[in-house]
Amino acid sequence: MKIHPHQKAVVASGYVETERVKQAQQLGVGQSVKKPYTLETIAIAIKNELARDG
Structure with missing residues (x-):
């Protein structure tokens, strides 16, 4: 966050x-996908994250 404060991310985890x-x-981190x-x-999560302000 210090290096790229406006970086967008989606977490993909089994948990x-x-x-x-x-x-x-x-x-x-905005979206998380199990x-x-x-x-x-995953496409919807990425689209939502890219549309998110911040």
């Missing part, structure tokens, strides 16, 4: 409710 995912969300995901699911 969406882990402490590390929660920490990433607190740092500004594995296994479909191409449509």
Whole structure:
């Protein structure tokens, strides 16, 4: 965040409710997608993240 404060990110994890995912969300990660995901699911998450202000 210090290097690229406006960097957008999507977290893909098999465990969406882990402490590390929660920490990433607190740092500004927008969307999180649980594995296994479909191409449509990840595409929607990326589209939503790119449209998000910040």
